[in-house]
Amino acid sequence: MSAEKELLDLIMNSEGITISEAVIVTGHSRTKIALSVSSLLQKNYIIEKDATEFTGGRRSRLYCINGDLGLVAGLDIGATSFDIALADLSRKILDVHSEPANVRIGPIKVLGRTCEVLEKMITDRGLDPINLKGIGIGLPGPVEFSSGTVVSPPIMPGWDRFPVIETVQQWFPAANVVIDNDVNVMALGELTQGVGKGIQNMIFVKLGTGVGAGIICEGSVYRGTNGCAGDIGHINVDKNGPLCQCGNHGCLESLAGGPAISHRANLAAQDGHSPILIKYLEKNQGNLTPEDVANAAREGDAVSVELIRETGLMVGEVLAGLVNFYNPELIVIGGGVSNIGNNLLASIRQAVLNRSLPLATRNLQLVFSELGSRAGILGALDLAMDYIFTLDTSNQVSVSATG
Numbered sequence: 085m086s087a088e089k090e091l092l093d094l095i096m097n098s099e100g101i102t103i104s105e106a107v108i109v110t111g112h113s114r115t116k117i118a119l120s121v122s123s124l125l126q127k128n129y130i131i132e133k134d135a136t137e138f139t140g141g142r143r144s145r146l147y148c149i150n151g152d153l154g155l156v157a158g159l160d161i162g163a164t165s166f167d168i169a170l171a172d173l174s175r176k177i178l179d180v181h182s183e184p185a186n187v188r189i190g191p192i193k194v195l196g197r198t199c200e201v202l203e204k205m206i207t208d209r210g211l212d213p214i215n216l217k218g219i220g221i222g223l224p225g226p227v228e229f230s231s232g233t234v235v236s237p238p239i240m241p242g243w244d245r246f247p248v249i250e251t252v253q254q255w256f257p258a259a260n261v262v263i264d265n266d267v268n269v270m271a272l273g274e275l276t277q278g279v280g281k282g283i284q285n286m287i288f289v290k291l292g293t294g295v296g297a298g299i300i301c302e303g304s305v306y307r308g309t310n311g312c313a314g315d316i317g318h319i320n321v322d323k324n325g326p327l328c329q330c331g332n333h334g335c336l337e338s339l340a341g342g343p344a345i346s347h348r349a350n351l352a353a354q355d356g357h358s359p360i361l362i363k364y365l366e367k368n369q370g371n372l373t374p375e376d377v378a379n380a381a382r383e384g385d386a387v388s389v390e391l392i393r394e395t396g397l398m399v400g401e402v403l404a405g406l407v408n409f410y411n412p413e414l415i416v417i418g419g420g421v422s423n424i425g426n427n428l429l430a431s432i433r434q435a436v437l438n439r440s441l442p443l444a445t446r447n448l449q450l451v452f453s454e455l456g457s458r459a460g461i462l463g464a465l466d467l468a469m470d471y472i473f474t475l476d477t478s479n480q481v482s483v484s485a486t487g
């Protein structure tokens with residue numbers, strides 16, 4: 085990597101940096117850094133600001149990304165909804181949008197709708213879609229990252245090997261499009277802007293309709309050989325458990341995912357074990373959601389409390405294995421189902437502590453996500469930003485143009 089690209093990456097991931105700081109962090113000479121700075125200033129990629137804090141001596145110049153250089157978008161496409169964030173290149177969020185969408189209606193309709201919305205978000209601000217330089221997309225299925233291909237996604241009929249990148253680029257020809265699995269994208273969001281800031285080794289666990297994990301290894305997303313590292317939803321928990329979407333029995337997802345929690349709550353209510361759940365069942369026309377279980381538990385319903393505890397223990401047992409194997413310093417629990425309360429975190433923690441080696445848990449923290457549903461769009465923006473500036477053959481940085 086050239087010093088210029090290294091410097092640009094550093095500036096992108098900071099809120100502004102001085103030449104002296106860049107020298108210390110990169111290890112390059114002051115002359116080399118100063119040359120790279122003037123080249124980047126000349127290309128208009130960065131801007132100069134006065135450092136606000138006066139530290140004695142000369143007031144040093146601070147270099148930041150030129151936000152006006154273009155736009156970037158983060159798309160978080162989930163199983164039942166999508167979220168879009170539009171930002172400038174300094175990562176200042178200009179607009180966000182969410183709407184329900186069933187991923188099962190297929191890629192043409194889902195991508196068509198998301199691109200239409202994104203285009204409107206841009207033109208509504210009086211801007212030109214040609215200024216959109218990068219789009220990061222999180223998708224709820226396995227993605228082969230190197231080729232940008234969705235491969236055999238269990239809950240996404242019609243998406244298998246669909247040309248997602250090419251389709252989105254037809255709408256936004258000036259944008260570099262990068263796709264990844266939604267959990268990796270959420271992990272990236274937590275790493276750069278959430279509880280994972282500054283953490284080297286972390287596991288982000290998404291508990292939602294599906295269950296999965298994003299792995300941060302030495303400060304970057306670890307995707308594995310084919311891009312499916314962290315697919316913990318299909319680790320076996322109970323050989324005699326229910327049939328999973330993947331065709332096996334008793335996977336973690338089939339026992340601790342949102343639909344599994346709903347199913348077990350429905351059974352408990354139908355069997356008459358819980359008057360509070362029966363009340364919610366009647367209110368919801370015969371189908372309980374994980375949120376109902378959370379509310380019932382808050383109202384003191386013992387069946388719901390136990391259901392949450394069991395779910396936490398199952399997740400925790402799988403995580404204990406990962407902790408022994410991987411020795412992370414932080415585990416972040418996120419996704420829609422994580423909202424079912426602190427009892428969930430307590431039982432996950434209990435199982436992890438009981439079943440992991442003491443050395444592996446000595447510095448381990450286990451927390452809920454603070455970004456919540458924003459982790460996906462913020463991570464998708466980061467993903468896009470990571471690929472906006474590329475090196476050309478002369479080792480010079482340029483704004484990526486793949487259209």
Ligand SMILES: [Zn+2]
Nearest residue numbers: 318328330335
């Ligand atoms: Zn499975």
